[in-house]
Amino acid sequence: xxWSDWPNLVKINLLAAMLLLGVASLLFLFIxxxxxxxxxxxxxxxQQGRQAQDFITTFLFNAEELSPQSLEDFCRxxxxxxxxxxxxxxxxxxxxxxxxxxxxxxxxSLYEQLGLHAFSKSKLYSGAWDVIxxxxxxxxxxxxxxxxxxxxxxxxxxxxxxxxxxxxALLRLQNEAxxxxxxxxxxxxxxxxxxxxARAAQxxxxxxxxxxxxxxxxxxETIVCFSIRMIVRYGQQDAVxxxxxxxxxxxxxLRQEVVKALRHLEAYEATEHLLLRYPAETLxxxxxxxxxxxxxxxxETISFYAGLLQDENRSVRLAATKALVQxxxxxxxxxxxxxxxxQHALQPLAASALDPRI
Amino acid sequence: MSPLxxxxxxxxxxxxxxxxxFYAIGIYLCYMSLALISARAMAIYKKKNxxxxxxxxxxxxxxxSVSLIAPAYNESMTIVDNVRSLLTLHYNNCEVIIVNDGSKxxxxxLLIEAYELEKVDFALHELIATKPVRxxxxxxxxxxxxxxxxxxxxxxxxxxxxxxxxxxxxxxxACIDVDCVLESDSxxxxxxxxxxxxxxxxxxxxxxxxxxxCVVEDGRLVRVRVPDKFLARVQVLEYFRAFLMGRMxxxxxxxxxxxxxxxxxxxxxxxxRAGGYNHNTVGEDMExxxxxxxxxxxxxTPCKVxxxxxxxxxxxxxxxxxxxxxxxxxxxxxTVETLWLHRNMIFNRRYGIIGLLSMPLWVLFEWLAxxxxxxxxxxxAGMALLGYVxxxxxxxxxxxxxxxxxxxxxxxxxxxxxxYQQYKRPKDMLRLVATALVEPFFFHPVMVWTAVKGNYDLxxxxxxxxxxxxxxxxxxxxxxxxxxxx
Numbered sequence: 001x002x003w004s005d006w007p008n009l010v011k012i013n014l015l016a017a018m019l020l021l022g023v024a025s026l027l028f029l030f031i032x033x034x035x036x037x038x039x040x041x042x043x044x045x046x047q048q049g050r051q052a053q054d055f056i057t058t059f060l061f062n063a064e065e066l067s068p069q070s071l072e073d074f075c076r077x078x079x080x081x082x083x084x085x086x087x088x089x090x091x092x093x094x095x096x097x098x099x100x101x102x103x104x105x106x107x108x109s110l111y112e113q114l115g116l117h118a119f120s121k122s123k124l125y126s127g128a129w130d131v132i133x134x135x136x137x138x139x140x141x142x143x144x145x146x147x148x149x150x151x152x153x154x155x156x157x158x159x160x161x162x163x164x165x166x167x168x169a170l171l172r173l174q175n176e177a178x179x180x181x182x183x184x185x186x187x188x189x190x191x192x193x194x195x196x197x198a199r200a201a202q203x204x205x206x207x208x209x210x211x212x213x214x215x216x217x218x219x220x221e222t223i224v225c226f227s228i229r230m231i232v233r234y235g236q237q238d239a240v241x242x243x244x245x246x247x248x249x250x251x252x253x254l255r256q257e258v259v260k261a262l263r264h265l266e267a268y269e270a271t272e273h274l275l276l277r278y279p280a281e282t283l284x285x286x287x288x289x290x291x292x293x294x295x296x297x298x299x300e301t302i303s304f305y306a307g308l309l310q311d312e313n314r315s316v317r318l319a320a321t322k323a324l325v326q327x328x329x330x331x332x333x334x335x336x337x338x339x340x341x342x343q344h345a346l347q348p349l350a351a352s353a354l355d356p357r358i
Numbered sequence: 359m360s361p362l363x364x365x366x367x368x369x370x371x372x373x374x375x376x377x378x379x380f381y382a383i384g385i386y387l388c389y390m391s392l393a394l395i396s397a398r399a400m401a402i403y404k405k406k407n408x409x410x411x412x413x414x415x416x417x418x419x420x421x422x423s424v425s426l427i428a429p430a431y432n433e434s435m436t437i438v439d440n441v442r443s444l445l446t447l448h449y450n451n452c453e454v455i456i457v458n459d460g461s462k463x464x465x466x467x468l469l470i471e472a473y474e475l476e477k478v479d480f481a482l483h484e485l486i487a488t489k490p491v492r493x494x495x496x497x498x499x500x501x502x503x504x505x506x507x508x509x510x511x512x513x514x515x516x517x518x519x520x521x522x523x524x525x526x527x528x529x530x531x532a533c534i535d536v537d538c539v540l541e542s543d544s545x546x547x548x549x550x551x552x553x554x555x556x557x558x559x560x561x562x563x564x565x566x567x568x569x570x571x572c573v574v575e576d577g578r579l580v581r582v583r584v585p586d587k588f589l590a591r592v593q594v595l596e597y598f599r600a601f602l603m604g605r606m607x608x609x610x611x612x613x614x615x616x617x618x619x620x621x622x623x624x625x626x627x628x629x630x631r632a633g634g635y636n637h638n639t640v641g642e643d644m645e646x647x648x649x650x651x652x653x654x655x656x657x658x659t660p661c662k663v664x665x666x667x668x669x670x671x672x673x674x675x676x677x678x679x680x681x682x683x684x685x686x687x688x689x690x691x692x693t694v695e696t697l698w699l700h701r702n703m704i705f706n707r708r709y710g711i712i713g714l715l716s717m718p719l720w721v722l723f724e725w726l727a728x729x730x731x732x733x734x735x736x737x738x739a740g741m742a743l744l745g746y747v748x749x750x751x752x753x754x755x756x757x758x759x760x761x762x763x764x765x766x767x768x769x770x771x772x773x774x775x776x777x778y779q780q781y782k783r784p785k786d787m788l789r790l791v792a793t794a795l796v797e798p799f800f801f802h803p804v805m806v807w808t809a810v811k812g813n814y815d816l817x818x819x820x821x822x823x824x825x826x827x828x829x830x831x832x833x834x835x836x837x838x839x840x841x842x843x844x
Contacts, residue, residue: 013754192554211380352481
């Protein structure tokens with residue numbers, strides 16, 4: 001061959017170059033093919049979705065037109081493959097999210113009659129966490145209370161996203177004790193999950209809100225933190241005593257959360273406790289205390305703030321200045337005096353604290 | 359020429375041939391490994407993201423507060439619209455801090471007039487040392503209550519960002535370029551890692567996209583288009599490769615060293631403890647992140663730097679060779695400065711994967727690659743003059759380089775297609791593929807030269823940023839004329 005005299009390195013280079021260009025061409029063809037496939041898939045989905053909507057509308061508003069036989073026929077013709085079932089189910093779920101009352105019950109009945117309940121439930125036996133999470137979401141949306149125990153078995157699953165789905169599902173399905181899963185939860189309840197739960201609780205219009213102080217002594221700090229936040233959200237004043245006990249918790253973040261909660265609950269009985277805790281606290285908690293005291297107490301704490309105006313930490317001095325401004329006329333007068341004295345070391349802080357736009 | 363010298367030159371040429379070949383193979387293997395890791399990371403991200411409703415953050419009191427810091431220097435052409443766009447971002451607990459870095463034009467006056475600003479008695483706490491602040495302004499109109507404008511003496515981007523950090527009252531800070539167009543949900547997406555990770559998250563970064571030829575209306579991107587100009591189009595490919603295939607993988611390996619200065623979110627406390635942005639480098643974004651990571655390693659605090667592959671921020675790429683060269687020159691200097699400042703981290707076990715993998719690879723492939731390429735070409739030219747070039751080998755090696763470049767670019771396009779498919783029209787995709795075919799001939803050599811020049815400028819003490827002139831975004835296209843039906 002004419003290339004047989006070429007050095008091996010040249011041959012290898014050329015072979016590799018051709019291989020790479022070949023791969024590039026294949027990738028390009030794959031891009032074209034996947035675009036085409038996406039288009040076909042999209043159209044099929046649209047068509048299936050339209051069929052599903054037509055059928056559901058007929059079922060809801062012209063039920064007399066549908067005999068038990070027609071349900072079976074629809075199942076046989078249009079719900080054969082997983083793809084068809086999923087498209088139908090997605091349409092059903094979307095509609096269910098937007099309606100309540102009798103129609104919602106009818107949709108649940110259709111969900112069961114068409115075997116879609118079993119379809120959703122089967123996902124819970126999958127090995128992939130995302131499939132399980134999808135199944136759980138579907139069961140929760142359709143209010144399948146009978147599956148709550150099965151869903152609960154995933155409460156400590158290693159995948160956080162799945163745990164979040166489980167928590168929201170249990171909250172929706174277990175109206176009697178919507179947060180009972182917190183007893184079993186051992187994994188952390190991160191801010192993101194807490195937010196999802198709080199949102200789900202708000203949407204679910206819970207009739208039985210538990211006393212969250214029940215979980216204030218859990219070992220998992222994130223659960224305690226969530227409980228504190230929910231105590232504030234539902235204004236559970238009777239938890240103040242338990243919150244005061246948490247002021248000596250080893251976690252700084254948690255103590256900070258407790259002080260914040262006492263502020264939002266306007267727990268005046270916490271004043272003395274906070275004043276006592278102040279000297280031993282970290283800077284972050286001290287600042288939180290200085291934000292809280294003016295909200296829960298009156299002029300009796302003015303001397304405490306005034307003493308802090310000479311603190312070595314600038315943030316503390318500013319917080320004390322602000323606290324004085326919020327503590328009634330005498331505190332405000334003191335700060336005004338400082339503001340008017342341009343030579344005073346605290347003049348900029350006083351001016352800032354008195355400016356309502358900041 | 360003596361036979362001994364001739365033999366010596368021949369052997370040297372052969373040695374360098376082999377060396378360069380192995381170096382090239384090393385780079386290719388590294389890039390391909392990163393691409394594969396990126397593909398896996400992207401799949402995981404997409405799977406997780408399918409369960410997320412970002413609107414939950416909007417109304418939640420659990421959502422952390424964020425300060426958005428945008429330095430502005432001589433931005434009078436666009437500042438009013440850009441600030442309006444920032445004020446309409448979807449995020450409740452957010453303040454927008456615009457830092458006028460001693461603009462020579464009327465940027466400050468325009469802001470005062472447009473947003474009814476007045477000076478306030480803000481007690482500024484100088485946590486990071488900066489140039490003097492002339493005044494801090496808030497809006498009289500409650501509609502703009504989120505807005506804070508700081509007027510300061512000129513000190514450069516890093517200094518302006520540091521002032522913004524000093525003014526900020528929130529735990530998270532998002533630093534952006536004021537002329538970028540952000541997706542309305544970009545803050546929601548950047549905040550999420552801070553809320554969901556058990557480890558301390560010190561920073562999150564997002565993908566930067568090229569907005570040239572895209573249609574922007576009222577500070578919002580309304581239509582995505584592939585840039586009309588070749589130079590901007592090549593940068594689209596470049597950004598795909600860098601963000602979707604590079605940074606995504608580095609973040610997955612927990613070894614990300616750079617969050618683009620155009621848009622990133624940081625834990626303020628860590629930024630302050632690390633000392634804020636460095637005024638003495640033009641690569642302040644990379645340097646800050648490296649310093650923050652270094653601090654965490656030294657304090658033995660487990661931390662994470664997250665990366666969001668969604669398109670969050672759109673920016674105008676340079677459209678002329680001169681501006682592009684200035685930008686790349688600065689990037690080179692910034693990279694080298696950072697690597698040099700933190701050279702004792704390289705191959706240092708104390709800094710984990712950053713010291714053992716990330717930084718050595720940055721030195722080998724980001725810093726040295728263009729230099730090796732340039733000096734390799736010089737060596738080749740010398741050998742060619744002396745008649746010691748094996749032209750067949752040279753052609754085959756160039757074929758290999760070209761083959762890899764094309765394959766990698768098409769792979770990057772495939773990434774974009776299977777992840778976000780921002781360019782919907784088939785024509786756009788074909789234009790990108792066509793651009794990939796010619797990029798190695800026209801774009802790459804200029805980039806190599808710019809990197810060499812950047813190294814030279816650094817050695818000779820050049821410190822300037824170089825002026826960046828922008829042409830502005832395309833306005834909304836006129837509605838198509840529809841013929842009345844007959």
